[in-house]
Amino acid sequence: MEKAIIAKKQEEVSYVASQLKDAASVVVVDYLGLTVEQVTDLRKQLRDNGVQMKVIKNTILRRAVKEAEIEGLDATFTGPTAVLYSQDEVIAPAKVVSEFAKTADKLSIKGGLIEGKYADVEEINALAKLPDREGLLSMLLSVLQAPVRNTALAVKAVAEAKEQGAA
Known part of the structure; x- marks a missing residue:
């Protein structure tokens, strides 16, 4: 019986390690004191943004980061701990939890990972202030369109000047 329990826990550690290793970003939070309604609301907001929230025992988390060879994060595993992570979006976990x-x-942020590197609370909050993917793409599109727009305006101005000179 005991071997089955140990095997199940090792399987859980391996699963958590793979999730943390493959995550674009991870945010570790202390949720002690939140009401059930608040946690439900937070989970809904996270789900809407493609972020998963897991409450995992600290011993499992410590073993998982050791197995995944992630450094610095194990110091955040004290007290009640929830792990928020996204496989696709780097900014989403930080942005949602900071707003919440x-x-x-x-709710307090303990630390996290940004593309596999440890990030403290200040770095997580700085990441949360960045625009989301759609905002960054629209900024990029605006920058890429500027030279074409400026050239079109210059050609139009030259054409108008020639029309006025011919008249």
Whole structure:
């Protein structure tokens, strides 16, 4: 019986390690003091943004980061811990939890990972202030369109000047 339990826990550690290793970003939070309604609301917001939230025992998390060879994150595994991660979006976990923390003072960010590297609370908050993927793409599109727009305006101005000179 005991071997089955150990095997199940090792399987859980391996699963958590693979999720953390493959995640674009991870945010570790302390959720102690949040009401059930607040946690439900947070989970909904996270799900809507493609972010998963898991409450995992600290011992499992410590073993998982060791197995995944992630450094620095194990210091955040104290007290009640929830792990928020996204496989695709780097900014989404930080942005959602930072916005939510403004209304829920009991929620606190402990640290996280940004593309596999440890990030402290200040780095997570700085990441949350960046525009999301759509915002960055629209900024890029605007920058790429500027030279074409400026050239079109210059050609139009030259054509208008020639029309006025011919008249």
